Amino acid sequence: MNNNKEEKPKNNTHGGFFRKIQPRNFWHTIFGDFRDIKEFYLEEEQKNRLEGMRPIARWFYLAGWLLKSLFMKLTPIRRLLLLIAIFILFLQNSRIQFGSLGANLNFGELGGLILIFILMLELKDKLLARNELEEGRAIQMRLLPDPNPEIAGWDAWLYSKPANDVGGDLIDCIRFNDDHHILVLGDVSGKGLPAALLMVKLQATIRALFTESTRLADLGFQINQIFHRDGITSSFATLVVLDIRGDSGKIRMLNAGHTPPVFIRDGIPSPTAKGNPALGLMADTPYNVIETVMQKGDVLLVYSDGINESCDPQGECFGNDRLFSLLRKRPDIQPTDLGVRILEAVQHFRGEARPEDDQTLLILKYCGQ
Known part of the structure; x- marks a missing residue:
């Protein structure tokens, strides 16, 4: 028989609802939400005009x-x-009386109820869209490859x-054989x-x-034709494809308009050659393939612009100079550790500013001969 008395749960009703709200976080959230409201509801011309006005x-x-934009974004009925x-x-000072019981309705209360009803409708739409986005995010996360694919002679x-x-952003690993x-x-x-939809199609x-x-050059040509044919007007995509065969250190690379990958040897980073145009811009674009032979310990870094174009609250970008300086400090670092270090540096630089773009990294180190 258990003689231990069952401990009664502590009464946290006085602070349970608000205990996670701290004064600093509260005001930070309020100001952040207000910035998001201005970003969503105002056009660029209006933002520029506000800059030159008196307070x-x-x-x-x-x-x-803001009120005009809010009004125009509602459905006609709302x-x-x-x-x-x-x-x-x-008319909140007027009242309507119903029957002999003397029940009456305040116009102000009626107006408030209508506003609450509109708010409930808008919240319902948002939650439905939110649920669909969460399901889409879950599917997108399942499409991600293994973060550390096993490739003989390589650490990725x-x-x-x-x-x-x-x-x-797209990241993928296709394995044909060992x-x-x-x-x-x-x-x-x-x-x-x-x-995201275009990314899945790509x-x-x-x-x-x-x-x-498949030859890489032919692949680039075919993908570009399909993306140009089926893509949305003015949409395009940048792409880097690495073809790795065996553990000889040889890499064949196709670059369609993407930021040049960075080749790192003995702690010295150097960008690779600039690639061909991005996918979807012109229908019959030819694509070249670059062949590189890596030595033991060499690293190849491919990254999206969410890394180097990540900005701090003042609008300054992280930039390639900071990224290259970071790459010089630890020439012997492993890909996983290097990736984490890059992300931490970008996060520290960005501070409390929200990320404006997706962040994607592909880091490949040759460990073979």
């Missing part, structure tokens, strides 16, 4: 533009309800994190769901077209 005029114009609610609120680390719920692997990193223009196209005997 009082700026707040009046800001309030007016716009009508909002107008009715605002009109009724001006693959990483991708979207800035929003879903992203447009001696033949394809590593892919791509970046679709745009953000959010449209970019990934499926690569996997469908690439066979063990």
